[in-house]
Amino acid sequence: MAERIDIHEIAGCTCLLARRATRQLTQIYDTALEPAGVTLNQFGVLALLYGHTQGGRGHLSVGALADLVGKHASTLNRDLKPLSSRGLVADVHDPTDRRIRAVRITAKGRALLRNAIPSWREAEAQIRKSLGADTVLRLRGLLEVASAALAKD
Amino acid sequence: MGFKINIREVSGCTCRRARRTTRQLTQVYDTALRPSGLTANQFDLLTNLFGATLTDEKSLPIGVLAARMGMHPTTLTRDLKPLVAKGFVTDGRDPRDGRIRAVRITGRGRDKLRKAVPFWRNAQRQVEGTLGLEAARSLNALLDMTSAKLVT
Numbered sequence: 001m002a003e004r005i006d007i008h009e010i011a012g013c014t015c016l017l018a019r020r021a022t023r024q025l026t027q028i029y030d031t032a033l034e035p036a037g038v039t040l041n042q043f044g045v046l047a048l049l050y051g052h053t054q055g056g057r058g059h060l061s062v063g064a065l066a067d068l069v070g071k072h073a074s075t076l077n078r079d080l081k082p083l084s085s086r087g088l089v090a091d092v093h094d095p096t097d098r099r100i101r102a103v104r105i106t107a108k109g110r111a112l113l114r115n116a117i118p119s120w121r122e123a124e125a126q127i128r129k130s131l132g133a134d135t136v137l138r139l140r141g142l143l144e145v146a147s148a149a150l151a152k153d
Numbered sequence: 154m155g156f157k158i159n160i161r162e163v164s165g166c167t168c169r170r171a172r173r174t175t176r177q178l179t180q181v182y183d184t185a186l187r188p189s190g191l192t193a194n195q196f197d198l199l200t201n202l203f204g205a206t207l208t209d210e211k212s213l214p215i216g217v218l219a220a221r222m223g224m225h226p227t228t229l230t231r232d233l234k235p236l237v238a239k240g241f242v243t244d245g246r247d248p249r250d251g252r253i254r255a256v257r258i259t260g261r262g263r264d265k266l267r268k269a270v271p272f273w274r275n276a277q278r279q280v281e282g283t284l285g286l287e288a289a290r291s292l293n294a295l296l297d298m299t300s301a302k303l304v305t
Contacts, residue, residue, distance in 0.1 A: 005267050007204050013273065014280050014289060015175075015182040016197045017296035022175040023223035024303040025168045044169050051160035070173040114158055120166070127167055130302050136167060139299060142292045143170040149283045150177040 025127065032123035036116035042088075043120060045069060045079055046113045049089060049105045059092040059104040088112055178280065185276035189269035195236060196273055197222065199266040202242060202258035212257035214247050223300065241265050 010016075029040035038046070048068045052060055062080070066073040080103060083089045088109035092102040105113070128136050182193035191199070201221050205213045219226045233256060236242040241262030247255035258266070281289040 003267065003270070005203060005263070005270060007200075007207055010196075010200050010270060010273060011204060012293060013182075013197070013200070013277060014293055014296075015178045015193050015276070016200065017293055017300070018171070018175040018178050019194070019197060020221075020223040021296045021299045021303070022168070022171040024300055025171050027223070027225075028303070029166075029168045040168055040172075044166070044172075047158075047160065047163045047166075050158060051164060055158070070176055110158070117158065117163065120163065124167060127303075131299060135295065135298065135302075138291075139295050140165075140167055140170055142288065142295060143174045145288060146284055146292055147170065147174045147177060150174070150181070150280075153181075153279075153283050 028126055029120065029123040032119045032126070033116055036112070036119045038112065038116055040120075040123075041079060042083060043113070043116055045076070045083065046088060046105060046109055046116075049103065050110060050113055053104055056105040056107070056110055059102040061100050061102045063100075065103065083109070181279060182273065182276040185279065186269060186272050189265075189272045191265065191269050193276075194232060196266070196269055198232065198236060199241065199258060199262055199269075202256065203263060203266055206258060206263075212243075212245070212247065212255040214253045214255045216253075218256060220304070223303075236262070 026040055029043075033040055033043055036043075045065070049060060049065060050056060052058075052065075052068060060068075062076060063073050066076040069076055071079075080089060084091070084103075086108075087106055089103050090106050092104050131139070179193050182196070186193060186196055189196075198218075201218060202213065205211065205218075213221075215226050215229060219229045222229060224232075233242060233244065237244050237256075239261075240259060243257050243259055245255060245257070247253035284292065
């Protein structure tokens with residue numbers, strides 16, 4: 001006789017709960033950012049690229065950017081393609097090592113990011129209103145602790 | 154001249170944190186579940202569909218399952234395809250309303266889910282060990298509450 005499936009056990013899956021909540025959060029941000037012409041994912045890549053290149057004066061290797069985003073370089077490359085074809089990011093050849101692909105945010109990318117920030121802020125405000133400021137703080141704190149612990153593993 | 158971009162503000166994005174932690178968790182569960190032949194996402198889908206069979210619902214309209222997963226129906230339909238192809242899920246008509254598509258876990262799907270549970274349990278124990286049982290429980294409760302409050 002095979003073991004029965006305990007629905008209460010598997011419904012308490014941390015991954016299931018995290019994936020569902022994250023998809024719901026993402027939908028709120030994606031909807032808020034739609035008028036600005038970016039998805040949350042694209043907004044995040046542009047913001048990180050801006051923040052780590054002195055506002056576009058420098059550049060980052062795709063590997064370094066992938067680490068910041070927390071994705072594999074191949075996944076990030078796929079995410080960068082539409083940004084690159086829209087002229088929001090541009091390839092930079094590393095003068096010290098031609099094998100390394102690097103990217104920078106363009107003036108067009110910076111302008112788009114700047115225009116998108118109020119929409120992003122609206123999404124943050126909507127989340128705070130739905131969950132309550134205290135829950136948002138606790139959630140962010142636990143996500144951060146979990147992320148750090150999982151990264152060490 | 155626009156206002157300056159405050160990168161500190163933007164990098165504190167709640168969603169960015171949630172996405173990063175969720176990607177890390179998904180990697181743990183995907184890796185643990187690999188011998189079972191299911192991804193973490195497929196395990197979630199089968200769990201939700203199995204849960205429905207324990208109530209009066211039996212089969213779930215695509216829209217209802219999408220809401221439970223927090224997914225767009227188009228994404229859900231794409232993710233269900235391999236499960237339908239393998240015979241773990243049937244995609245048919247809602248018995249209460251023939252115009253609505255409804256999905257249901259099959260006997261083979263239940264069997265697949267049952268065999269995957271020990272692999273899933275390894276992942277869950279690993280995460281509880283990494284986070285500490287108390288933090289893992291708090292995180293579960295907060296995520297559950299978040300989902301409940303964000304349902305539109």
